[in-house]
């Protein structure tokens with residue numbers, strides 16, 4: 001990387017400790033700048049946190065004596081990743097993750113905006129008061145911007161006023177579970193609760209995100225009898241959460257999304273299925289609903305695209321998540337669906353816990369905490385496992401920036417476009433690295449990440465949030481100056 005200072009006599013003073021590049025006005029350039037109009041060789045001009053021009057190489061003449069230029073050569077300049085599904089557990093369970101460690105990991109991984117899930121923190125974000133605690137906890141402690149989903153739970157689903165207060169307080173949308181969430185103060189909602197909430201969400205034009213699995217028998221049990229099977233075998237866990245659980249949930253949901261069509265009782269509402277794992281019937285149901293004009297989207301996560309059930313070693317509970325990672329053939333179908341556009345976007349579902357809860361010594365898949373820890377690695381993981389399918393930089397930008405921005409209603413993020421906030425990742429697709437104990441990992445508990453021990457391609461060089469260089473080659477800015485995002 002060449003830092004060329006073209007200024008004459010008065011260097012601009014550092015704006016603050018918020019940025020490792022202390023300039024208010026500068027250009028970044030490379031041979032691969034990913035814009036909504038394609039990838040160009042050129043430069044992006046950034047001033048006061050915004051993108052103010054984008055120029056192809058042949059038309060680019062730096063005409064100011066006072067301009068700083070960072071030339072990244074062959075590296076890729078892309079919109080920063082927007083992760084619409086992360087559990088940062090702050091306040092209340094900061095021993096699991098927390099805003100400082102989680103957002104440092106995000107910055108190191110090229111993620112410039114996170115939308116925090118309403119559960120795993122304490123309290124859960126199910127009321128105006130709880131959202132205020134979240135915002136307080138985030139202020140001055142986040143290295144990337146953080147928005148918040150609110151929780152839809154039976155209590156507020158049945159009480160329009162409390163739901164309105166939560167929405168008025170600025171959550172970007174709501175999230176609910178159709179199975180027990182594993183968190184006591186975040187009870188599950190049935191499709192009847194969801195049906196009740198949709199007209200309110202329609203009025204506010206904010207989405208509902210749903211964890212779509214339902215219990216198939218009605219005894220409320222997810223797990224087989226103790227000792228019935230070998231709990232160290234991943235296949236035992238897989239049997240407890242068959243694809244039919246996703247299918248049944250989505251079947252219920254698409255009877256509701258009918259009402260999101262023009263003239264329906266929930267016109268203006270939008271339903272988003274989080275972390276789809278079943279690429280067979282569940283996916284077809286979503287595809288058909290889209291074709292009928294329902295307002296519905298779906299995400300999957302890198303772990304469903306990277307790993308296959310057959311390959312998960314006995315006792316390696318780092319791979320436990322819900323819905324579960326399925327067979328290799330299912331993984332291929334997920335890639336097909338992503339490449340076809342039937343899956344709209346990707347998210348991390350970064351869901352850490354303290355290592356003790358992963359029961360790594362016992363390796364009991366039935367009792368261990370379910371959740372994959374991945375936040376810092378989603379860019380290289382998507383790239384590493386996607387390269388053989390010929391994925392493009394434009395597709396990465398669509399799955400990880402443009403579509404997520406649209407879902408979360410972030411109108412000035414998600415693309416390298418004039419007027420947008422300068423949220424940018426610069427990365428090197430051909431550089432490989434080993435995720436070993438010497439690698440600088442910023443998530444709180446590296447030992448529980450399913451990616452540790454693997455070799456990945458796609459190294460993040462630099463991450464800009466609102467024009468601040470918050471991460472550069474292993475180092476973070478000294479102050480956490482990114483912002484909580486509230487719906488306005």
Ligand SMILES: NC(=O)N[C@H]1NC(=O)NC1=O
Nearest residue numbers: 181182321322351370371
């Ligand atoms: N509570 C929580 O984070 N649950 C998440 N973990 C997981 O693997 N799936 C989830 O929904």
Ligand SMILES: [Zn+2]
Nearest residue numbers: 211274275322
């Ligand atoms: Zn979930």
Ligand SMILES: [Zn+2]
Nearest residue numbers: 085117349351
């Ligand atoms: Zn989740």
